[in-house]
Amino acid sequence: MSNAGLWQSAALYYGLLEIEMRKTIELAERVKHLPPYLFDKIDKLKKQARSKGVDLIDLSIGDPDIPTPAHIVEALRAAASKPEHHRYPSYEGMAAYREAVTGWYFRRFGVRLDPVTEALSLIGSKEGIGHLPLAFVNQGDVVLCPSPGYPVYAVGTMFAGGEAYLMPLLESNGYFPDFSAIPEDILRRTKLMFLNYPNNPTSALCSKEQFIEAIELANKYNFIICHDAAYTEVYFNGKRPMSFLELDGAKDVGVEFHSLSKTYNMTGWRIGFAVGNADVIFGLGKIKTNLDSGVFQAVQEAAVTALNTDDAILAPLRETYRLRRDALYDGLKSIGIEAVKPEATFYLWAKVPARFNSESFAVHLLENAGISATPGNGFGEAGEGFIRFALTTGVERMKEAVDRMRKII
Numbered sequence: 001m002s003n004a005g006l007w008q009s010a011a012l013y014y015g016l017l018e019i020e021m022r023k024t025i026e027l028a029e030r031v032k033h034l035p036p037y038l039f040d041k042i043d044k045l046k047k048q049a050r051s052k053g054v055d056l057i058d059l060s061i062g063d064p065d066i067p068t069p070a071h072i073v074e075a076l077r078a079a080a081s082k083p084e085h086h087r088y089p090s091y092e093g094m095a096a097y098r099e100a101v102t103g104w105y106f107r108r109f110g111v112r113l114d115p116v117t118e119a120l121s122l123i124g125s126k127e128g129i130g131h132l133p134l135a136f137v138n139q140g141d142v143v144l145c146p147s148p149g150y151p152v153y154a155v156g157t158m159f160a161g162g163e164a165y166l167m168p169l170l171e172s173n174g175y176f177p178d179f180s181a182i183p184e185d186i187l188r189r190t191k192l193m194f195l196n197y198p199n200n201p202t203s204a205l206c207s208k209e210q211f212i213e214a215i216e217l218a219n220k221y222n223f224i225i226c227h228d229a230a231y232t233e234v235y236f237n238g239k240r241p242m243s244f245l246e247l248d249g250a251k252d253v254g255v256e257f258h259s260l261s262k263t264y265n266m267t268g269w270r271i272g273f274a275v276g277n278a279d280v281i282f283g284l285g286k287i288k289t290n291l292d293s294g295v296f297q298a299v300q301e302a303a304v305t306a307l308n309t310d311d312a313i314l315a316p317l318r319e320t321y322r323l324r325r326d327a328l329y330d331g332l333k334s335i336g337i338e339a340v341k342p343e344a345t346f347y348l349w350a351k352v353p354a355r356f357n358s359e360s361f362a363v364h365l366l367e368n369a370g371i372s373a374t375p376g377n378g379f380g381e382a383g384e385g386f387i388r389f390a391l392t393t394g395v396e397r398m399k400e401a402v403d404r405m406r407k408i409i
């Protein structure tokens with residue numbers, strides 16, 4: 001065979017091989033069994049509306065529209081030019097970062113933590129939340145997850161081979177799980193419980209007594225509590241949400257996840273942390289050291305600057321969200337939509353009008369008012385009948401959204 005012929009048949013062979021391989025690439029069961037992505041339809045409709053030139057008011061995004069404070073950006077700029085930061089960071093975070101984290105916890109919550117054994121840097125708290133079950137959950141172990149809730153709790157559980165048991169957060173229980181409704185055999189198999197206050201998506205806070213109830217249950221059934229505290233700094237009415245770790249015995253049973261994302265408008269930077277029980281931190285660290293190489297040190301240095309900033313810079317941010325909340329809450333009330341008036345987080349959890357369900361109302365808002373919001377059932381079945389509005393656009397747009405809704409409800 002001529003050279004050209006040889007090449008031709010080789011190309012044909014490898015070409016066929018490629019087609020053959022593509023045909024046999026099969027997703028793993030854990031991916032195949034992911035819960036259906038309920039925002040698919042909404043995302044498609046959003047894209048369609050935008051391409052048709054609709055002036056979309058997007059109230060669906062849990063991502064601050066306000067930029068990171070300038071002095072934090074400046075700190076990154078300065079740190080980025082230091083060659084010592086251009087090398088691999090450590091997976092557990094720089095000592096200076098972990099000290100800034102524990103210092104912030106002491107100043108903010110009065111909680112004392114050891115920066116060496118009780119604090120760990122994360123590539124955003126989502127990363128830590130998603131990886132934690134890999135360290136502690138065996139096949140068939142149960143993880144208690146709130147529903148509605150941040151989807152990562154249940155998905156991380158599933159990836160680790162665990163079974164997510166959903167605890168409904170209902171209006172009738174103040175959006176806190178009713179532990180007495182969890183069957184005994186489930187509690188006996190429970191390895192972990194996720195909680196999240198201030199809560200996304202319901203905006204609910206929880207009381208000290210409720211946290212104590214959770215700690216007692218964890219002690220009785222010997223499981224770990226992971227408290228997701230992403231929104232403790234986004235609050236109104238002067239009521240400062242507490243840390244789970246403020247309570248006696250909390251550190252014996254659990255850890256808290258936190259993040260700079262929502263507090264300092266740093267969602268894109270990917271930096272967060274876990275603090276609390278040293279054994280839990282150690283286990284999560286084991287997973288991380290085998291999977292990732294930590295956070296860019298310049299980002300950690302900028303995060304140190306953020307955490308050491310006077311809390312006073314957060315006051316205007318809270319005021320901005322409060323004004324938006326009032327505009328949207330009062331507006332919804334005026335058109336007969338009932339909602340939880342948030343005391344924290346930048347979400348508003350509203351009941352959909354009776355002739356709709358979560359999804360049909362979200363679709364109605366998109367198609368007929370050019371407004372996107374997140375259907376409550378996307379956070380779990382217990383969110384059916386609700387819709388989540390994010391306060392991540394300005395007051396004028398909130399008012400405009402209400403005006404548009406008034407015409408179609």
Ligand SMILES: *Cc1c(COP(=O)(O)O)cnc(C)c1O
Nearest residue numbers: 124125126150200230259261272
């Ligand atoms: C935004 C959010 C997080 C995490 O954000 P990161 O950017 O990954 O730190 C965690 N939990 C909840 C409930 C959130 O809404």
